[in-house]
Amino acid sequence: MRAVVLHAYGPAENLTYETVDDPVPAAGEVRIGVKAAGVHLIETLLRTGVTIGPPVPELPAVFGGEVAGVVDAVGPGVDESWIGRGVVTGTSRPGGYAELSVASVDALHVVPEGLGFEEAVAMIVTGTTTMALIDLGAPTADDVVLVNSAAGGIGRLLVRHARDIGAEVVGAAGGPAKVATVQGRAVDYDVPGWSSQVGEVTLVFDGVGGTRGREAFSLLAPGGRHIVYGNASREETDGPTPEEVKAKDITSIYAIERILAWPGGRRELEERALAQAASGRLTPEVQTFPLAEAAAAHAALESRATTGKVVLIP
Structure with a gap:
């Protein structure tokens, strides 16, 4: 072969x-x-x-x-x-x-019937991670959600889910071409001062890390949720300190650690992800x-x- x-x-x-x-x-x-x-x-x-x-x-x-x-x-x-x-x-x-x-x-x-091989392979890991992130962040229609790395595989699914449940969503991506692919309101986090276009948010899904991740954290309202699932920037900038998290009463979760120890393993997440794609709810x-x-x-x-x-x- x-x-x-x-x-x-x-x-x-x-x-x-x-x-x-x-x-x-x-x-x-x-x-x-x-x-x-x-x-x-x-x-x-x-x-x-x-x-x-x-x-x-x-x-x-x-x-x-x-x-x-x-x-x-x-x-x-x-x-x-x-x-x-x-x-x-x-x-x-x-x-x-x-x-x-x-x-x-x-x-x-x-x-599942009606699901192509390309979509199925996209959901088996990317989709299962998205299912876990949704569980961890628990977005509702009352939230203002910022999705960093919104043009990526996980980011696009998170934007779609948050929009579908009625939340206000801002997708942040790098460069005009990527911003154009984000459904709904979007900002370019490669442009200095991008966060001023976003305003205060209640939930951040951060897949980019680095300085952009730090800037996203700064937008969280007191009592907000901060869900980190990647560092696509590959920058070594430190994340928020425990003191910063405590000062704003933020729930900050590093999702990969949680997903690796997911109760009952990943299979239930995989089944949910494939079902969501097959139904057309998350494509x-x-x-x-x-x-x-x-x-x-x-x-x-x-x-x-x-x-x-x-x-x-x-």
């Missing part, structure tokens, strides 16, 4: 498109003919050898756990009725940047790249030139 392989940590161009052996499903596993594979920002850091959450992979490595496709083989002990079924999973091996991938049958979800925006251009996808993601969820198509 063809796959994208990393042989040495470093820049995006270290990802090479080459021929490797087909994976073989072990007991309790299926093999998936990949139709869509998700790309995660964390993978761009792991590619450089930087540890952030997950450990760096042993080399050579094929990245990508998020896969949607059609089962073409099963391992020992797995019902053959899985063959030919459209499935999605967030935990595949050796990785999703390939034409074939393997996953445990226990980690599979059948792709993910997807930006696709051919599998052979995975290096270009990484470079675009690192330079913050993408919108929505980045997906590779074999």
Whole structure:
């Protein structure tokens, strides 16, 4: 099969498109003919050898756990009725940047009727994270919500949900092109003084961090909620201090820590995310790249030139 392989940590161009052996499903596993594979920002850091959450992979490595496709083989002990079924999973091996991938049958979800493979793979991790953020932030129609990184995969879903429940929403993104993709009221946080266009808010979802994240925090009204889920800026600026949080009676949550220890695990979140997409209540925006251009996808993601969820198509 063809796959994208990393042989040495470093820049995006270290990802090479080459021929490797087909994976073989072990007991309790299926093999998936990949139709869509998700790309995660964390993978761009792991590619450089930087540890952030997950450990760096042993080399050579094929990245990508998020896969949607059609089962073409099963391992020992797995019902053959899985063959030919459209499935999605967030935990595949050796990785999703390939034409074939393997996953445990226990980690599979059948792709809901009416949902495409690209949308399904966008929801299996990005969507489940969004479900958790919604639970943690608990937005209501009475809130004024600021979504930082609003043109990203998670940000777009958060804006859509907050608007649908009747909240007042401001989406902040970087540059005119990205701002134009945000539904409803939007501001450009690359423009100095951007926060003066927003005013006081009661809930911040921050996926960008750095100085923009600090500025977003400063807009919170006393008693507000501050939900941090990423640092797309890659700036090392410190977040709000405990004293700052206490002074304004803010509830400040670093969501990834909570999600990793989610009660009952991630499966319930995954099911909810797929159901939301299948019903049309939350439709993910997807930006696709051919599998052979995975290096270009990484470079675009690192330079913050993408919108929505980045997906590779074999």
